[in-house]
Amino acid sequence: MYKGRFAPSPTGPLHFGSLVAALASFLDARYNQGTWQVRLDDIDPPRHDRSSFQTIPDCLEQHGLFWDNDLLLQSRRKETHEFYISKLRRAGRIFTCTCTRTTLGPLGQCQSDCPEKRHGQGSIRLHLSDATEPGFTDLVLGPQIPTVMPKNFVMKRRDGLIAYQLATAVDDIDEGYTHIIRGSDLLDSTFRQMAIHEALGKLSPRYGHLPLVTDSLGNKLSKQAGAQAVDETRPVANLRLALDFLNQTSPPSAAKSVGDVLNFATEHWRLNQLNQG
Ligand code: GLU
Numbered sequence: 001m002y003k004g005r006f007a008p009s010p011t012g013p014l015h016f017g018s019l020v021a022a023l024a025s026f027l028d029a030r031y032n033q034g035t036w037q038v039r040l041d042d043i044d045p046p047r048h049d050r051s052s053f054q055t056i057p058d059c060l061e062q063h064g065l066f067w068d069n070d071l072l073l074q075s076r077r078k079e080t081h082e083f084y085i086s087k088l089r090r091a092g093r094i095f096t097c098t099c100t101r102t103t104l105g106p107l108g109q110c111q112s113d114c115p116e117k118r119h120g121q122g123s124i125r126l127h128l129s130d131a132t133e134p135g136f137t138d139l140v141l142g143p144q145i146p147t148v149m150p151k152n153f154v155m156k157r158r159d160g161l162i163a164y165q166l167a168t169a170v171d172d173i174d175e176g177y178t179h180i181i182r183g184s185d186l187l188d189s190t191f192r193q194m195a196i197h198e199a200l201g202k203l204s205p206r207y208g209h210l211p212l213v214t215d216s217l218g219n220k221l222s223k224q225a226g227a228q229a230v231d232e233t234r235p236v237a238n239l240r241l242a243l244d245f246l247n248q249t250s251p252p253s254a255a256k257s258v259g260d261v262l263n264f265a266t267e268h269w270r271l272n273q274l275n276q277g
Contacts, residue, residue, distance in 0.1 A: 002034025004179045006060075006067075007074075007168070009041045010052040012223030014059045014230050017183065017213035020242045024210050024274075025181040026065050027262075031269040037175065039072035043167050055229075062232045063239060064258035072175070074167055081162045084170045084200065085155060088126060093199045094155060098122035109150035124156040126166075132198055134191045139179070139208030140274050146191040153192055165189060169196035177205045181271075184209040185220055208271060213245065236261055247273050 006022045008014065014022070022038075029036035038060060042048060057071055088094045095115040099122070105111035110125055128151055135145040155166040172180060172193065187209050197204040212220050221227035230238055239261045243250065251264040 002029060002032040002179055003037070003175075003177050004029035004034055004181060005037040005039055005172075005175070005177050006065075007039040007041050007171075007182075008056055009044070009047070009223075010049060010056060011047050012049045012052055012227075012229075013055045015221045015223060015227035016230060016238070016242070017221040017227065018223075019059075019063065019230050019238060020213055020245055021181070021183050021210060022060060022065055023063070023239065023242045023265075024208075024246055024271075027266055027269045028179060028181050028208070028271055030262075030266045032179075034178070035068040037069060037072060037177075038067040039074055039171065039175070041164070041168065042073055042075045043078075043162055043164070045161075049223075052223075059230055059232055062258075063230075063235045064262045074171060077167070077171060077174075078162065080174055081167050081170055084174075085124065085162075085166065088155070088196075088199055091199065093129075094124050094126050095152075096120055096122050097125045097152075097154075107148060107150040108153070110152050115152075121158070123154045123158045125152040126155050126196060126199060127152040128195050129199070132195055134195060136190075136194065136204070136207065138187075139181070139206055139271055141184070141187075141209055144187065144190075146188065149191060155196075165192045166196060169193035172205055173197060173200070173202045179206050179208070181208045181210065183220075184212050210246070210274065239265070247275075 004025050006025045008018055026036050097110040097114040098120040099110050099112055099114060103112060115127060134149055138144050153165060154163045156162055190207050194204045214220055235258050243265055248265060249268040251261045255261045255264050
């Protein structure tokens with residue numbers, strides 16, 4: 001049974017790029033008669049914008065993007081994250097790295113003798129096995145191999161916060177998602193999250209990465225860079241623009257409500273049409 005999700009970080013209101021990711025993951029789930037969850041990835045408090053815990057779910061609802069079951073909060077799953085870290089520790093796949101920013105090598109990887117040292121305070125890193133051959137077939141982009149892949153990367157930060165890669169890799173398998181549709185800015189992260197799944201002996205979900213929405217200068221829209229919030233007073237127009245961006249068949253002009261537009265879009269959804277603009 002298909003299970004999909006949208007997992008924004010509460011670092012600001014939804015912008016058009018996040019609406020596109022939310023809509024595509026929603027439509028792919030509904031088209032496949034699956035369930036769709038919303039999870040707020042709230043594990044990095046210094047980056048949070050308190051109001052977005054309210055504005056993000058409100059904005060999704062305004063656009064008719066209603067999730068199944070309860071809204072999930074990643075911060076509630078710290079024990080599960082720690083449990084999987086201890087599993088990786090028992091499997092000998094992680095080490096404590098005491099390097100500072102200046103002693104880390106290219107791609108922010110540890111290249112000193114940290115793995116051999118037993119003690120010390122620092123970040124906790126996964127080291128990739130030489131046997132791993134990262135690569136997968138993306139549902140949108142086709143066959144993918146990483147252009148660069150670090151030899152190790154952070155699972156738990158020096159300040160004690162769980163890193164995005166670990167939390168997301170763990171939650172995605174533990175919450176049982178079968179399909180993850182998200183922006184192409186996360187493609188590099190996908191290789192890392194798949195490496196975590198592999199280290200845990202788990203199967204990864206299928207992934208599909210969407211074209212990125214950029215501003216007039218070609219930069220990715222991002223909440224941190226202050227991208228404009230979606231105007232919630234015109235949800236139908238926003239959905240039409242997002243469908244257009246996703247290269248989907250336009251709903252007829254008779255489709256006047258959010259429900260009409262989403263019903264049409266679900267029926268006519270074609271994930272493999274995304275890249276044929
Ligand atoms: N929380 C991440 C973000 O907002 C995305 C997580 C994901 O889709 O894996 O960028």
